[in-house]
Amino acid sequence: MDFVIIDKEIAVLAPDYRAISILVDATNAGAGTMARQVLEEACDFVRNGGPPWSEAHLGSWADVYSKFGAKPNRTPCSAQALRKRVEKDGRIPAINPLVDLYNAVSLRYAIPVGGENFDAYVGNPRLSVADGTEEFDTVMNGERVIENPAKGEVVWRDDHGVTCRRWNWRQGTRTRLDAVGGRMWFILESLGTMSEDALDGAADMLFGGLRQLAPGCEVLRQKVSAA
Known part of the structure; x- marks a missing residue:
């Protein structure tokens, strides 16, 4: 069985969906630092209009969101949300080197990038269409709450919930x-309006940064697709 599972319904919504999964084991890795101010550089890159495929790619994500009932102007994909903040404020605030790294990759390549604590997973990551009964842990007004996705909503999930x-x-x-350590999982998600070379470039940037932050880490990199 593949490490990342893509349910067959995804091919109907987005037949051109492709992603790169990067699973990192930093349990025995060293402690490193980033050599450059990657987040600031990525914000500057966006302010100067890059990358050239950003409008088409983020537009494709908005179209796919509409297909499963989401309103992309209200709840945009993660890459669009980051880009809007940079276009409005000129910068996004630094959080920590790890989060700054994958936010920088998302901005520079106009691609959604997710980072997850894989030690908290139950089973494998799965991209699926929700039936509406799944549980989603979140915070509202400072309090932990459980939400349910809408029926038909596309979600990432494991065997425990969304x-x-x-x-x-x-x-x-x-x-x-939140921080470098243990097992970490990253997913870089693209549609057909982003080239294979650009997707590989985004993964290379993330991979290189992770090697700097966790020298000696073990990495499993795999391509997945709706097909």
């Missing part, structure tokens, strides 16, 4: 990744 709602819009608290 880990990310509306494809890649909002991450849950149970598997949230």
Whole structure:
């Protein structure tokens, strides 16, 4: 069985869906640092209009969101949400080196990038269409709450429940990744309006940054698709 499971319904919504999964085991890795200010550089890149495929690719994500009933202007894909913040404010605030790294990759390549604490997973990551009964751990007004996705909503999930709602819009608290360490899982998600070379470039940037932050980590990198 593949490490990442893509349910067959996804091919109907987005037959051109392709992604790269990066599973990192940093249990015995060293402690490193980023050599460059990657987040600031990525914000500058966006402010200067890059990358050239951003409008088409983010437009494709908006179209796919509409297909499963989401409203992309209200709940955009994660890459669109980051880009809007940079276009409005010029910068997004730094959080920590790990989150800054995958946000920088998302901005520079106009691609949704998810980062998860794989040690909190129960079973394998699965991209599926919700039946509406699944549980999603989140926080509202400072309190932990359980939500249910809408029936027909595309979600990432494991055997316990939903880990990310509306494809890649909002991450849950149970598997949230806050710092380098243990087992970490990343997913870079693209549609047909982003080239294979660009997808590989985004994965290379993330892979290189992870090697700097966790020298000696073990990495499993795999391509997955709706097909």
